[in-house]
Amino acid sequence: MTGTLTTAAITADDLEALARGAAVLGTGGGGDPYIGRLLAAQALREHGPVALVAPSDLPDDAQVFPVAMMGAPTVMVEKTPSVERIGDTVAALARHIGVTPTHIACIEAGGVNSTFPLVAAAQLGLPVVDGDGMGRAFPELQMVLQTLSGIGCTPMSIADEKGNVGVLQSVDNRSAEALARSLTITMGCAAIISNYAMTGAQARASLVAGTLSLCTRIGRRVAEVRAEHGDAVGAVAAELGGRVLHSGKVTDVARRTTTGFARGTAVVSGAGELVLEFQNEHLVARRDGVVEVTTPDLIIVLDTDSGEPVTTEALRFGHRVSVLAAPADERWHSPGGIELVGPRYFGYDTDPVRFDAREDR
Amino acid sequence: MTGTLTTAAITADDLEALARGAAVLGTGGGGDPYIGRLLAAQALREHGPVALVAPSDLPDDAQVFPVAMMGAPTVMVEKTPSVERIGDTVAALARHIGVTPTHIACIEAGGVNSTFPLVAAAQLGLPVVDGDGMGRAFPELQMVLQTLSGIGCTPMSIADEKGNVGVLQSVDNRSAEALARSLTITMGCAAIISNYAMTGAQARASLVAGTLSLCTRIGRRVAEVRAEHGDAVGAVAAELGGRVLHSGKVTDVARRTTTGFARGTAVVSGAGELVLEFQNEHLVARRDGVVEVTTPDLIIVLDTDSGEPVTTEALRFGHRVSVLAAPADERWHSPGGIELVGPRYFGYDTDPVRFDAREDR
Numbered sequence: 090m091t092g093t094l095t096t097a098a099i100t101a102d103d104l105e106a107l108a109r110g111a112a113v114l115g116t117g118g119g120g121d122p123y124i125g126r127l128l129a130a131q132a133l134r135e136h137g138p139v140a141l142v143a144p145s146d147l148p149d150d151a152q153v154f155p156v157a158m159m160g161a162p163t164v165m166v167e168k169t170p171s172v173e174r175i176g177d178t179v180a181a182l183a184r185h186i187g188v189t190p191t192h193i194a195c196i197e198a199g200g201v202n203s204t205f206p207l208v209a210a211a212q213l214g215l216p217v218v219d220g221d222g223m224g225r226a227f228p229e230l231q232m233v234l235q236t237l238s239g240i241g242c243t244p245m246s247i248a249d250e251k252g253n254v255g256v257l258q259s260v261d262n263r264s265a266e267a268l269a270r271s272l273t274i275t276m277g278c279a280a281i282i283s284n285y286a287m288t289g290a291q292a293r294a295s296l297v298a299g300t301l302s303l304c305t306r307i308g309r310r311v312a313e314v315r316a317e318h319g320d321a322v323g324a325v326a327a328e329l330g331g332r333v334l335h336s337g338k339v340t341d342v343a344r345r346t347t348t349g350f351a352r353g354t355a356v357v358s359g360a361g362e363l364v365l366e367f368q369n370e371h372l373v374a375r376r377d378g379v380v381e382v383t384t385p386d387l388i389i390v391l392d393t394d395s396g397e398p399v400t401t402e403a404l405r406f407g408h409r410v411s412v413l414a415a416p417a418d419e420r421w422h423s424p425g426g427i428e429l430v431g432p433r434y435f436g437y438d439t440d441p442v443r444f445d446a447r448e449d450r
Numbered sequence: 451m452t453g454t455l456t457t458a459a460i461t462a463d464d465l466e467a468l469a470r471g472a473a474v475l476g477t478g479g480g481g482d483p484y485i486g487r488l489l490a491a492q493a494l495r496e497h498g499p500v501a502l503v504a505p506s507d508l509p510d511d512a513q514v515f516p517v518a519m520m521g522a523p524t525v526m527v528e529k530t531p532s533v534e535r536i537g538d539t540v541a542a543l544a545r546h547i548g549v550t551p552t553h554i555a556c557i558e559a560g561g562v563n564s565t566f567p568l569v570a571a572a573q574l575g576l577p578v579v580d581g582d583g584m585g586r587a588f589p590e591l592q593m594v595l596q597t598l599s600g601i602g603c604t605p606m607s608i609a610d611e612k613g614n615v616g617v618l619q620s621v622d623n624r625s626a627e628a629l630a631r632s633l634t635i636t637m638g639c640a641a642i643i644s645n646y647a648m649t650g651a652q653a654r655a656s657l658v659a660g661t662l663s664l665c666t667r668i669g670r671r672v673a674e675v676r677a678e679h680g681d682a683v684g685a686v687a688a689e690l691g692g693r694v695l696h697s698g699k700v701t702d703v704a705r706r707t708t709t710g711f712a713r714g715t716a717v718v719s720g721a722g723e724l725v726l727e728f729q730n731e732h733l734v735a736r737r738d739g740v741v742e743v744t745t746p747d748l749i750i751v752l753d754t755d756s757g758e759p760v761t762t763e764a765l766r767f768g769h770r771v772s773v774l775a776a777p778a779d780e781r782w783h784s785p786g787g788i789e790l791v792g793p794r795y796f797g798y799d800t801d802p803v804r805f806d807a808r809e810d811r
Contacts, residue, residue, distance in 0.1 A: 185546075185617075251621050251625075252621045253618070253619070253620045253621055253625055253629060254618070254619045255616050255617065255618045255619070255629065256546075256616065256617045257614070257615070257616045258614070258615045258616070259614045260612050260613045260614055264612075264614055267636050268614060268616065268633060268636055268637075270636075271632040271633060271635060271636040272629060272632060272633065274632060275628050275629055275631075275632040276629075
């Protein structure tokens with residue numbers, strides 16, 4: 090209104106849409122974004138809106154600090170960290186490295202980790218980058234495009250809600266995952282982490298651009314289309330450049346939790362049967378024994394009527410759902426990307442199968 | 451020889467005696483000091499003798515850095531850390547705190563951790579303090595007299611042989627144990643740690659003085675007395691102000707390793723039966739159902755013929771052993787000390803029973 094450039098911003102009013110879209114990109118995992126949304130709402134009310142900066146607008150020498158929640162989001166509800174602790178975790182890493190953060194970023198687009206960084210951004214008075222390190226959700230720290238670009242996960246900071254803090258330096262990003270995972274478990278299965286600190290140049294080159302805006306757009310579309318009694322599921326597919334693979338009723342859900350992840354299988358019956366294999370996220374979709382889509386592409390389950398995303402924990406017998414597939418960031422399909430997040434890494438005996446936009450059935 | 455004061459020093463020739471004495475103070479735990487002795491021998495050959503400084507000679511503003519091995523010493527044999535990694539772990543903590551170490555110290559007198567600090571001292575060219583934080587061996591990080599003095603275990607550094615390094619800051623010393631233990635397990639069950647960094651004034655007030663000299667003296671006496679076909683067991687008891695509780699043959703050893711510690715029970719038959727309860731260290735000695743001595747006092751098992759210390763892992767059916775008891779540092783008998791290392795902490799349903807020098811049986 091004063092003639093200066095209007096900077097995009099995220100306000101408390103955006104959080105409902107952002108959280109819904111984040112649960113869509115979470116592809117069944119990433120946790121219910123409810124707690125992240127609550128914390129962000131509190132921080133935005135207290136500190137005002139957070140400026141949103143496109144990766145392409147980052148100066149080369151920007152100091153970009155991602156922040157995230159590691160562990161089980163369900164546990165975080167029980168022992169919610171204070172807003173200050175989240176900012177302190179970023180500050181602990183910044184102090185260790187000896188630089189001053191200029192921007193906050195999301196390392197994951199999906200679930201709680203799309204809203205969690207807004208808390209740090211609001212508290213520290215910093216803008217947040219409109220992008221993330223995956224373009225979706227994945228369960229382990231090394232599973233980010235930064236790893237493919239040779240950017241270190243460490244030094245990283247890790248903290249709990251009581252005030253215990255660690256700074257880790259690892260020989261590679263997978264070791265960082267192992268070390269941080271063990272601390273997270275000791276910290277009660279939920280920790281705050283800040284890792285993959287990057288320059289602006291590194292962030293521009295390695296982040297998936299636009300994912301916070303995309304989440305908000307998806308979340309808004311679902312609400313709008315639903316208000317018009319339209320096809321919310323189709324609207325989500327359109328926003329993601331994906332398509333509906335299958336619609337039907339959940340007729341079987343089998344879960345095992347032996348390895349600390351929510352592993353399992355869900356059967357969606359309808360015109361034929363689609364079997365979903367999940368480990369936090371939906372990773373493989375099979376129709377009649379034939380693999381139709383696998384990680385790294387996105388497999389998304391929505392409530393057929395409302396278009397609301399359904400997490401793997403919330404899948405229930407009798408639930409009427411639609412299964413969407415959508416393309417992942419192209420870099421995930423490189424040999425290094427497939428090694429990091431392809432189906433074989435997760436223990437599925439199949440080559441990766443890419444999302445195909447043609448409806449051949 | 452130049453008329454200046456002769457400083458005491460530890461040379462490679464002292465290591466055999468020092469390691470033997472350390473295994474005695476290890477009271478069955480602390481690990482076989484063999485690997486620590488090998489590493490120390492290599493470091494002392496390369497860098498020369500290490501000066502030994504009495505706690506009482508420490509200036510107030512000395513910066514004393516303990517260094518130790520955490521985890522299973524048996525594992526360390528498989529993946530021996532380089533001499534440099536040990537020094538680097540001290541350096542990582544010093545850098546984090548922002549001070550320059552002036553002295554190295556032992557946090558534990560017993561097993562590998564009496565010789566391990568000599569490696570860092572030799573490599574960094576620093577003197578080692580003639581003392582330690584326990585006056586014996588105990589299995590957990592918070593079990594040091596420093597905790598009773600309000601000295602923090604953290605900031606602490608922790609590193610593995612590959613180059614992974616963490617710096618931890620905890621809300622209390624028991625939380626430091628939990629966090630560092632989980633990292634140690636992920637690091638392959640053996641890690642190098644530097645913790646309880648102290649000023650000279652704090653070290654003077656909180657260390658048990660003279661334990662490295664005591665270990666060396668005990669180790670020498672065993673060799674001398676054995677050479678004279680004398681009573682090596684009696685000589686050890688005399689050095690420690692203790693007495694022989696029992697001599698006989700090991701007639702039963704039961705072990706369980708469910709909680710990550712080598713828990714178990716050993717029966718020594720002879721004139722009556724003495725039952726030893728151990729968890730890494732020997733913690734309770736019972737005769738005919740009556741508790742005779744408990745932690746924090748020292749319960750030591752020696753080979754009856756040779757006077758060589760026997761670790762709890764080495765206890766075998768048919769082994770002819772002598773069981774000694776000796777008094778712990780008086781501070782361990784305070785209410786705070788008993789809370790930290792008394793028999794109930796270890797899960798034994800008995801009040802602490804102090805060593806009694808009178809032979810009433």
